[in-house]
Amino acid sequence: xxxxxxxxxxxxxxxxxxxxxxxxxxxxxxxxxxxxxxxxxxxxxxxxxxxxxxxxxxxxxxxxxxxxxxxxxxxxxxxxxxxxxxxxxxxxxxxxxxxxxxxxxxxxxxxxxxxxxxxxxxxxxxxxxxxxxxxxxxxxxxxxxxxxxxxxxxxxxxxxxxxxxxxxxxxxxxxxxxxxxxxxxxxxxxxxxxxxxxxxxxxxxxxxxxxxxxxxx
Numbered sequence: 001x002x003x004x005x006x007x008x009x010x011x012x013x014x015x016x017x018x019x020x021x022x023x024x025x026x027x028x029x030x031x032x033x034x035x036x037x038x039x040x041x042x043x044x045x046x047x048x049x050x051x052x053x054x055x056x057x058x059x060x061x062x063x064x065x066x067x068x069x070x071x072x073x074x075x076x077x078x079x080x081x082x083x084x085x086x087x088x089x090x091x092x093x094x095x096x097x098x099x100x101x102x103x104x105x106x107x108x109x110x111x112x113x114x115x116x117x118x119x120x121x122x123x124x125x126x127x128x129x130x131x132x133x134x135x136x137x138x139x140x141x142x143x144x145x146x147x148x149x150x151x152x153x154x155x156x157x158x159x160x161x162x163x164x165x166x167x168x169x170x171x172x173x174x175x176x177x178x179x180x181x182x183x184x185x186x187x188x189x190x191x192x193x194x195x196x197x198x199x200x201x202x203x204x205x206x207x208x209x210x211x212x213x214x215x216x217x
Contacts, residue, residue, distance in 0.1 A: 123193030
């Protein structure tokens with residue numbers, strides 16, 4: 001089966017399905033349900049853009065409009081959709097060394113431990129040095145950022161997924177101007193990067209975050 005959507009699109013679709021099921025279980029008025037269904041289908045069409053008429057998505061939308069839809073049935077449907085998710089491409093050690101060329105003794109994670117179909121980015125910690133590393137692809141090119149992440153976490157909104165989670169301060173050294181000056185830029189981000197990935201339904205938030213800390217010393 002051809003892989004045609006990205007992880008964040010998958011989770012955005014999942015979010016709409018959960019919204020529908022919640023409405024089916026709590027709303028009795030047929031007109032309200034019709035309005036909720038129309039809104040969900042419109043959102044899914046926007047997520048998929050020109051892919052919305054693909055057979056797998058057309059059949060999926062037909063099934064989720066059945067008011068008898070249960071969480072168990074939705075999970076099975078979403079597994080089918082997950083089959084067409086584009087997995088995160090595992091980089092080579094050489095690519096990682098080039099991306100983090102100023103980092104000495106880079107500790108590379110076990111990429112097999114990540115669900116690559118649930119990963120818009122890969123984040124891992126070097127607990128010995130209190131550093132966090134994040135890699136992602138921009139226009140097909142591997143990019144990376146890193147910084148210090150506090151061991152102290154709080155419940156707040158994450159700068160990456162924009163959901164309320166357990167977050168910690170991520171502090172990166174960022175270039176601020178053409179004169180070559182640098183400053184420390186802090187953002188609160190999820191302590192659990194894999195959970196953060198599952199909460200990304202709008203990639204723009206992640207892209208804005210990476211732009212803020214992209215130019216590093």
